[in-house]
Amino acid sequence: MNIDTHFTVGEVDPASLHQSVVVVIDVVRATTTMTEALANGARGIYPTASTEEAVKLATSLGREDTLLCGERKGAKVEGFDLGNSPREFTGPTVSGKRLVMSTTNGTRAIVTGGEGERLVACAFTNLGAVAESLKDASSVAILCSGREDRFSLEDSLCAGLLIARLQGEYDVTPVLNDASRAALALADSLQPDRAFLSDTAAGRALIEIGLGDDLDICAHVDRHSIVPEMRDQAITLSKS
Amino acid sequence: MNIDTHFTVGEVDPASLHQSVVVVIDVVRATTTMTEALANGARGIYPTASTEEAVKLATSLGREDTLLCGERKGAKVEGFDLGNSPREFTGPTVSGKRLVMSTTNGTRAIVTGGEGERLVACAFTNLGAVAESLKDASSVAILCSGREDRFSLEDSLCAGLLIARLQGEYDVTPVLNDASRAALALADSLQPDRAFLSDTAAGRALIEIGLGDDLDICAHVDRHSIVPEMRDQAITLSKS
Numbered sequence: 001m002n003i004d005t006h007f008t009v010g011e012v013d014p015a016s017l018h019q020s021v022v023v024v025i026d027v028v029r030a031t032t033t034m035t036e037a038l039a040n041g042a043r044g045i046y047p048t049a050s051t052e053e054a055v056k057l058a059t060s061l062g063r064e065d066t067l068l069c070g071e072r073k074g075a076k077v078e079g080f081d082l083g084n085s086p087r088e089f090t091g092p093t094v095s096g097k098r099l100v101m102s103t104t105n106g107t108r109a110i111v112t113g114g115e116g117e118r119l120v121a122c123a124f125t126n127l128g129a130v131a132e133s134l135k136d137a138s139s140v141a142i143l144c145s146g147r148e149d150r151f152s153l154e155d156s157l158c159a160g161l162l163i164a165r166l167q168g169e170y171d172v173t174p175v176l177n178d179a180s181r182a183a184l185a186l187a188d189s190l191q192p193d194r195a196f197l198s199d200t201a202a203g204r205a206l207i208e209i210g211l212g213d214d215l216d217i218c219a220h221v222d223r224h225s226i227v228p229e230m231r232d233q234a235i236t237l238s239k240s
Numbered sequence: 241m242n243i244d245t246h247f248t249v250g251e252v253d254p255a256s257l258h259q260s261v262v263v264v265i266d267v268v269r270a271t272t273t274m275t276e277a278l279a280n281g282a283r284g285i286y287p288t289a290s291t292e293e294a295v296k297l298a299t300s301l302g303r304e305d306t307l308l309c310g311e312r313k314g315a316k317v318e319g320f321d322l323g324n325s326p327r328e329f330t331g332p333t334v335s336g337k338r339l340v341m342s343t344t345n346g347t348r349a350i351v352t353g354g355e356g357e358r359l360v361a362c363a364f365t366n367l368g369a370v371a372e373s374l375k376d377a378s379s380v381a382i383l384c385s386g387r388e389d390r391f392s393l394e395d396s397l398c399a400g401l402l403i404a405r406l407q408g409e410y411d412v413t414p415v416l417n418d419a420s421r422a423a424l425a426l427a428d429s430l431q432p433d434r435a436f437l438s439d440t441a442a443g444r445a446l447i448e449i450g451l452g453d454d455l456d457i458c459a460h461v462d463r464h465s466i467v468p469e470m471r472d473q474a475i476t477l478s479k480s
Contacts, residue, residue: 005392006390007247007391008248008250009252010248010251010389011250011389011390011391056372069457114467147418149250149251150246150418150419151246151247151417151418151419152250153418153419153421153422153423156422162299177441178387178390178393178440178441179390179391179393180393181393182391182393182396182422182426184427185425185426185428185429185430186422186425188425188428188429189425189428189429190425200418201417201418
């Protein structure tokens with residue numbers, strides 16, 4: 001198995017992804033929130049790049065069973081039903097609903113990752129389930145969403161923990177690129193918990209706008225055993 | 241002391257560098273070669289972006305005491321005096337000479353880094369001397385040259401070892417950005433030696449073109465106690 005990690009979306013040549021299963025990671029918070037929403041019964045998530053596009057799509061899907069979700073600079077977009085806080089995506093709120101979602105960093109990674117053979121979303125909360133779904137892949141590309149196209153420590157640690165799981169729990173001896181080797185080294189020395197997340201750039205920014213409690217869910221390793229997978233413009237529960 | 245590491249030049253906002261001492265790292269091989277050349281008596285190094293520019297500058301400086309140096313895809317540029325192999329930059333060859341140098345990755349980092357208050361060049365070979373020269377700085381920006389604007393493991397490890405030196409040998413408790421924290425974690429688990437370099441993307445590419453023996457010098461920690469510093473378009477021995 002080849003595992004190529006990319007610490008920022010800008011480093012990826014989309015054409016290199018065609019034969020790979022792409023794993024998009026945005027721990028704080030897009031992929032954590034997607035996992036939370038699908039685990040709590042949402043029918044599907046429709047990522048969009050702009051808030052305008054989100055409004056248009058929600059209207060065409062039918063507003064009665066569609067929720068408009070998204071953030072800009074971490075805060076809920078005005079007039080939207082939900083922001084990007086995993087705590088908002090409870091069963092009573094999202095069960096049976098379609099979610100149109102526009103986020104700052106996560107969406108770009110999902111668009112680029114769409115060039116892959118498959119695209120799945122990973123966070124600390126579904127690490128084990130994602131590892132299990134990758135165990136037979138011949139080529140994996142891990143895309144860290146990063147923060148405004150810069151390196152982010154929590155996404156890179158998540159990549160490293162995913163590689164460590166594949167090595168530790170399955171019969172996988174992966175060929176790693178430079179960034180995968182670095183990610184694995186991070187998994188050796190850093191622990192994913194709330195204290196760790198609080199001291200990352202993304203965590204500090206979230207605390208600053210009063211949403212620090214989101215980090216409890218973001219740091220909850222293996223909280224769910226589901227894999228969000230992109231199919232036909234929507235992210236739904238993976239069937240494999 | 242603030243230490244912000246940037247794993248690729250593309251992640252840097254040049255305007256953010258104005259108040260910082262910028263440390264450019266390109267272990268394989270630009271900053272290793274620069275250190276080697278200055279330690280062996282070269283008068284100064286003039287980095288240029290293109291080979292055409294290099295030829296023009298060498299002519300205007302006077303060809304009798306100027307050497308044209310540079311590589312494309314690792315190999316010496318046709319018609320140039322020297323490539324980018326540190327083994328070529330011996331005392332007998334470079335002492336008293338000006339070197340006009342065009343390299344693939346290193347030059348871009350130097351141009352971007354030129355926005356800083358000072359700019360110094362770092363490799364494994366002059367780690368201790370660079371740490372010493374930074375000990376009183378209030379803001380340091382470490383620019384890893386990377387490989388074709390992608391993450392490179394050896395530059396990142398070098399950044400981590402530099403931060404570890406500052407913490408370990410001087411009375412410095414730095415404030416670290418996400419990438420600096422990751423670099424420091426690498427320094428905990430990886431050793432800079434020839435075996436390590438041979439298994440990086442840059443090392444493998446060098447071995448492929450028959451220049452693997454360069455890695456012995458690249459991996460030689462604290463081989464020299466000098467700091468190359470950019471001043472008036474030329475890199476010379478730092479006086480501080």
